Amino acid sequence: MERGWPHEKGFLFSLILHLVLQGRGDTSINCSGFDRHGVDPAAFQAVFARKAFRPVLNCSSPTHVNISFTLSAILEVDAHLQLMTSFLWLNVIWHNPFMTWNPEACGGIRKLSIAAENLWLPDIFIEEFMDVDQTPPGLMVYVTNEGRIKYDKPMQVISVCKLDIFYFPFDQQNCTLTFGSFVYTVENMVLAMEKDVQEISNTSLSLIRSHGEWVLLSIHQRAKKMVVGTNQYDQIIFHVAIRRRPSLYVINLLVPSSFLVAIDALSFYLPAESGNRAPFKITLLLGYNVFLLMMNDLLPASGTPLISVYFALCLSLMVLSLLETVFITYLLHLATTEPPPMPEWFHSLLLLCTCPGKRCPTAPHKEQKGLALTPTHLPGLKEPVELVGKMPRCGQAEPKEHPESTRAQREHEAQEQHLVGVWVQFSHMMDTLLFRLYLLFLVSSILTVTVLWTT
Known part of the structure; x- marks a missing residue:
């Protein structure tokens, strides 16, 4: 037992040293033979072991995360509870410097799909969200040879929406969806738009499935920094304009x-x-x-x-x-x-x-x-x-009255x-x-x- 402990301690030290040296040295993945024998899981073990940490070469540099979404349905708008239930596809894109490889050395492979649970994912949430996130498990991410990761996440969003029902049933409402991080400040994560907001609005208008009581009019966007104490958090606010069918x-x-x-x-x-x-x-x-x-x-x-x-x-x-x-x-x-x-x-x-x-x-x-x-x-x-009754009948004499009366x-x-x-x-x-x-x-x-x- 006394001899096994130094041996195990030396093994852990060697593993940590190997990971540190790998982070400082060449970060590309050896994917030779992927075109003949398929993907080798051992080539990605070093990257999978880092999923608990933000994937950057320098911890002082922020991770740039681009987001966009497609609103595919407006399921319900509850005027009493001031809630809007919608269904959308959230698109999150960021760069992982440890997920790069040379496509010429890997048989021309430039894109792979990997289980999302094996990689670090940015904690993008919707501030107006009022329910437990019911994202289905087992989602996949697409990784390019340059380390660009694209994560598509379907979401049923029950969000708070301040409704003005004075003009009911000819009312138009403006609901907001605020995307941000609750862990990483602006020093660690910077949010940006993956697509132009006009493209997001046009895509949502063309793909929306719901033809119920509410009609999507337009989507607008603005950036904002939320200050909590001495910390600043990057946010992107989308204004979803909807109209009721009267x-x-x-x-x-x-x-x-x-x-x-x-x-x-x-x-x-x-x-x-x-x-x-x-x-x-x-x-x-x-x-x-x-x-x-x-x-x-x-x-x-x-x-x-x-x-x-x-x-x-x-x-x-x-x-x-x-x-x-x-x-x-x-x-x-x-x-x-x-x-x-x-x-x-x-x-x-x-x-x-x-x-x-x-x-x-x-x-x-x-x-x-x-x-x-x-x-x-x-x-x-x-x-x-x-x-x-006072008129005289035939053969009956009229009563004599005084002319003056x-x-x-x-x-x-x-x-x-x-x-x-x-x-x-x-x-x-x-x-x-x-x-x-x-x-x-x-x-x-x-x-x-x-x-x-x-x-």
């Missing part, structure tokens, strides 16, 4: 809502005297509430998008139109039962609005019999059966009929005025929301 939400949300609001506006043409307008508007209001409850799952679970404001606005307009119908119905009921006296100035203003530029009589005169409205011409009024009674009835007609006219004028205000507010609100969506 057709599903337009067909299922906006079109039915617009139809219900249009029907509510057209219901103003129903005669208020018939008593059918108010029940019709109540039915529309209940139907609109059921529609909102059914379509609630299509709306974002967090935030207040503009479409929610639009739905609340449509619901408020339908409630206001119902209140307007109730008010007009009350005025007509008041006019046909117990019409209160109308002030002269209000009566004059009403006549000015209804008969502009003309002199309309303010009260029925004794000689003008056709100016007063009869009950049969007033909407919502029935025949005065009490007057019909009959004339006073007729004048009183004419004044009452005129007052009823004025109140009915005022009710129709208010109905028209409120309907125009309703249309004005409806059109201006829809135009405002449309302008906000398009800008």
